[in-house]
Amino acid sequence: MSTATVEDLTEVTAPDRFWNRQRRLGAALVLIGLLATVVFGALATGESARFTLSENAEGAALDIQGQLGAVLFGLVAVGAGVAMLIGVAPRWQTTLLSIGIVGFVVSFLCWQVAGKFLPLVDTVNGTLQLGLPLILGAMAGVLGERSGVVNVAIEAQLLMGAFGAALVGTMAGSVWLGLISAAMGGVLIAAMLAVFAIRFLVDQVVVGMVLNLFALGVTGFLYERLMQPQAQTYNQPPQMPQWRIPGLAEVPVLGPVLFDTNLLVWLALIVVVLIHVALSRTRWGLRTRAVGEHPTAADTVGIRVRGLRYLNVLLGGVVAGIGGAYFTLVATGSFNKNMTSGAGFIALAALIFGRWTPFGAFGAALFFGFAQKLATYLSAVGSPVPSQFLNMLPYVATIIAVAGLVGRVRAPAADGQPYTSG
Amino acid sequence: MSSDPSVEAPREDEAASPDDAAAAPTAGPGGSLASNFLHNLWSANTVVVTIWSIVLAMVIGAVLIVVSDSDVLAMFGYFTARPSDALTGSWDLISGAYADLFKGAVFDPATMSAWLHGTGSWRAAFAPISETLTYAAPLVFTGLSVALAFRGGLFNIGGQGQAVIGTITGAVAGFAFGLPVVLNLVVALICGALGGALWGFIPGILKARTGAHEVIVTIMLNNTAALFLTWLILQDGVQDPKRTDAISKTVAESAQLPSFGGALRVNLGIVLAVAVTAGVAWLLNRSSFGFELRAVGANPAAARTAGISVARTYTLLMVVAGGLAGLGGATQVLGTAYALTPAVAGNIGFDGLLVALLGRNRPWGTLLAAILFGALRAGGNRMQSFSGISLELVTVLQALIVIFIAAPALVKAIFQLRAARTARIGATMTKGW
Numbered sequence: 001m002s003t004a005t006v007e008d009l010t011e012v013t014a015p016d017r018f019w020n021r022q023r024r025l026g027a028a029l030v031l032i033g034l035l036a037t038v039v040f041g042a043l044a045t046g047e048s049a050r051f052t053l054s055e056n057a058e059g060a061a062l063d064i065q066g067q068l069g070a071v072l073f074g075l076v077a078v079g080a081g082v083a084m085l086i087g088v089a090p091r092w093q094t095t096l097l098s099i100g101i102v103g104f105v106v107s108f109l110c111w112q113v114a115g116k117f118l119p120l121v122d123t124v125n126g127t128l129q130l131g132l133p134l135i136l137g138a139m140a141g142v143l144g145e146r147s148g149v150v151n152v153a154i155e156a157q158l159l160m161g162a163f164g165a166a167l168v169g170t171m172a173g174s175v176w177l178g179l180i181s182a183a184m185g186g187v188l189i190a191a192m193l194a195v196f197a198i199r200f201l202v203d204q205v206v207v208g209m210v211l212n213l214f215a216l217g218v219t220g221f222l223y224e225r226l227m228q229p230q231a232q233t234y235n236q237p238p239q240m241p242q243w244r245i246p247g248l249a250e251v252p253v254l255g256p257v258l259f260d261t262n263l264l265v266w267l268a269l270i271v272v273v274l275i276h277v278a279l280s281r282t283r284w285g286l287r288t289r290a291v292g293e294h295p296t297a298a299d300t301v302g303i304r305v306r307g308l309r310y311l312n313v314l315l316g317g318v319v320a321g322i323g324g325a326y327f328t329l330v331a332t333g334s335f336n337k338n339m340t341s342g343a344g345f346i347a348l349a350a351l352i353f354g355r356w357t358p359f360g361a362f363g364a365a366l367f368f369g370f371a372q373k374l375a376t377y378l379s380a381v382g383s384p385v386p387s388q389f390l391n392m393l394p395y396v397a398t399i400i401a402v403a404g405l406v407g408r409v410r411a412p413a414a415d416g417q418p419y420t421s422g
Numbered sequence: 423m424s425s426d427p428s429v430e431a432p433r434e435d436e437a438a439s440p441d442d443a444a445a446a447p448t449a450g451p452g453g454s455l456a457s458n459f460l461h462n463l464w465s466a467n468t469v470v471v472t473i474w475s476i477v478l479a480m481v482i483g484a485v486l487i488v489v490s491d492s493d494v495l496a497m498f499g500y501f502t503a504r505p506s507d508a509l510t511g512s513w514d515l516i517s518g519a520y521a522d523l524f525k526g527a528v529f530d531p532a533t534m535s536a537w538l539h540g541t542g543s544w545r546a547a548f549a550p551i552s553e554t555l556t557y558a559a560p561l562v563f564t565g566l567s568v569a570l571a572f573r574g575g576l577f578n579i580g581g582q583g584q585a586v587i588g589t590i591t592g593a594v595a596g597f598a599f600g601l602p603v604v605l606n607l608v609v610a611l612i613c614g615a616l617g618g619a620l621w622g623f624i625p626g627i628l629k630a631r632t633g634a635h636e637v638i639v640t641i642m643l644n645n646t647a648a649l650f651l652t653w654l655i656l657q658d659g660v661q662d663p664k665r666t667d668a669i670s671k672t673v674a675e676s677a678q679l680p681s682f683g684g685a686l687r688v689n690l691g692i693v694l695a696v697a698v699t700a701g702v703a704w705l706l707n708r709s710s711f712g713f714e715l716r717a718v719g720a721n722p723a724a725a726r727t728a729g730i731s732v733a734r735t736y737t738l739l740m741v742v743a744g745g746l747a748g749l750g751g752a753t754q755v756l757g758t759a760y761a762l763t764p765a766v767a768g769n770i771g772f773d774g775l776l777v778a779l780l781g782r783n784r785p786w787g788t789l790l791a792a793i794l795f796g797a798l799r800a801g802g803n804r805m806q807s808f809s810g811i812s813l814e815l816v817t818v819l820q821a822l823i824v825i826f827i828a829a830p831a832l833v834k835a836i837f838q839l840r841a842a843r844t845a846r847i848g849a850t851m852t853k854g855w
Contacts (some may be wrong), residue, residue, distance in 0.1 A: 200829035205577055205637050210824050217817030224812035225490035342645050352638055388653035395642035402634040
């Protein structure tokens with residue numbers, strides 16, 4: 001712990017340094033804004049880009065001439081960057097940063113969509129759906145890591161959740177029992193993580209990585225032994241029903257996305273708000289943060305450090321397991337070997353990119369979900385931008401974030417340190 | 423595995439009770455060899471814990487085999503009426519599977535005796551060993567990569583990404599340059615190492631300059647490398663012009679690692695692996711860089727005070743570790759795969775992580791662990807085709823072995839082992855993000 005504080009001290013920036021965080025962010029925004037204006041503007045055709053409000057090319061749409069849009073929104077990003085360079089009150093910083101990034105993304109879209117159309121409902125819906133496992137996985141990470149247990153086994157929890165949902169869902173013929181056993185699958189991995197990390201003091205990253213391989217092996221083994229030969233009995237889970245709330249579902253764009261959807265979407269949104277409120281407003285939250293930042297101090301005032309860590313890691317298992325259910329109960333109708341294919345690592349990226357906060361991680365997960373959705377859209381319309389590079393975006397963005405090139409992210413002080421009393 | 427002095431179990435005085443053994447320091451030599459052996463057999467030293475971990479993992483694997491077999495499960499349905507059915511059924515299933523695992527990894531008594539009696543070929547007799555060594559070779563490199571970084575206090579999870587980049591640069595050099603015979607192979611191997619080194623340089627320099635945690639950066643780079651590979655394979659000049667699916671051109675014959683004995687798959691890769699293990703052992707224990715990296719790994723603050731540049735050590739260490747993993751990737755593509763596919767590197771990077779942990783982060787230990795993993799993999803292939811047990815069981819066994827090794831206290835409790843010093847893995851790593 002003492003070494004951690006020494007390292008932290010070196011990161012403290014002098015308040016009057018010229019290239020402070022805001023100016024660096026501003027400079028970065030100006031750069032990407034100029035890139036958008038010049039490159040996207042030059043490459044975009046003069047045809048109109050249609051952003052339709054429906055699921056297809058018909059109906060009301062937002063139209064803009066492609067080249068004009070690319071230049072215009074690129075300049076918006078430049079403007080936001082310049083404002084940050086000049087210096088604005090800190091409370092405007094996040095708003096300006098968001099405006100800048102949105103400007104860059106829309107400029108990119110204007111270039112790509114010029115002469116075609118982008119169905120907004122489908123895009124927003126896809127973003128949320130693809131973001132679901134990322135959101136829930138990242139929330140599992142928030143729960144564990146804010147109390148000081150590093151969780152790189154999110155991938156394992158998602159995979160086990162997906163497997164449990166498919167297996168029990170099929171055998172019981174009930175989607176709800178499937179959902180419960182998905183949570184149990186996540187808890188199983190979480191329990192192994194907790195016991196080895198908290199009880200046996202094994203390095204948490206080591207346990208996490210080994211558990212990832214363990215889950216990959218166990219689910220793959222049982223898939224090949226049970227599910228593949230007898231798909232009827234073991235691997236045809238019922239699908240989660242779509243629920244439509246009359247009235248609210250008629251709201252344009254957001255209506256169909258939020259109010260004509262499955263339970264998991266609502267669960268994910270509730271979990272995010274719940275964890276945010278609980279972390280900042282409840283006794284449990286205060287204790288969790290205390291245990292994650294300074295377990296010795298927490299122990300001194302009578303908080304059961306290990307007990308709280310067990311609780312949080314297991315709760316995280318429930319959340320991540322439910323996230324895994326998305327793969328088998330919502331996205332596809334059956335389990336497949338290694339079907340999460342790295343979603344757990346993107347969730348980990350979202351957790352870090354979102355600075356270990358529930359809302360931050362939620363925003364990052366949505367952003368990464370959007371990147372994935374955009375990648376499928378672009379490859380579907382035959383864009384020259386390779387989908388693989390868009391899929392790299394979460395990882396590269398996270399590297400930039402942790403390297404402090406744009407702004408520094410800081411983990412809870414005791415994250416990853418086993419606690420032994422006395 | 424037993425090369426480190428701290429690993430040897432301390433001997434205790436005759437009078438001391440077993441429970442005091444943990445506190446007893448290493449006494450002078452005493453007692454006969456046999457009594458020492460028996461004594462150490464039930465003490466929780468590194469070798470014993472390793473063996474019991476393997477046993478425990480295989481027991482759990484056996485349970486998985488039985489649970490996933492519907493015929494035997496049906497026998498358990500009338501267990502109270504005729505228990506012998508269920509028990510013999512389970513036993514046949516498990517013993518058959520593990521016998522195939524052994525026959526596929528070490529030797530098959532049938533082909534061996536056929537060769538000795540002159541009715542079979544020596545190739546069939548040595549095929550299992552050949553397979554084991556073939557699978558072990560890339561794991562030695564990726565394992566050494568992780569182990570070396572560990573000793574310097576860095577957790578290189580990026581072995582997978584570095585190996586993937588190594589396969590790319592190695593394969594591209596293998597089919598693009600068209601150099602003469604020996605030179606082509608050497609250049610391809612060097613290119614593989616350089617590619618991996620570049621991929622290792624990124625987390626190294628970021629760690630040194632900005633303090634970005636290498637675990638986060640390497641995890642992200644793993645996935646980036648995998649995506650880059652899937653993109654690159656489909657590009658003109660890389661993709662096999664005769665194919666429409668994702669496969670690259672084949673590596674030139676002169677750049678392939680030559681195999682010995684024609685019919686056997688084992689190739690020069692394993693020889694290279696042993697040589698590199700010796701090199702890494704020398705680097706770690708005899709060179710000044712090795713001393714610096716061990717000093718930094720033990721205590722960065724103290725190393726800095728002693729005048730060692732921690733930033734330079736971190737960067738150089740990650741470059742070397744990346745180069746090793748890249749060499750592993752190159753061995754894979756130049757030794758067995760010969761062409762790039764999206765899954766060409768398999769899981770060798772992550773397996774290397776397990777291998778390094780099993781080898782207690784020591785070069786020769788890593789080599790032995792890699793051979794064990796290669797044996798499991800080779801035996802797993804036979805188990806899959808003969809007993810119908812999925813190869814995935816091998817992944818489970820490997821993960822379980824390492825989990826148990828990582829928690830010696832658990833193994834000690836299960837088998838009631840006498841307390842003794844065990845080489846802890848990752849003891850220096852408990853520092854979080």
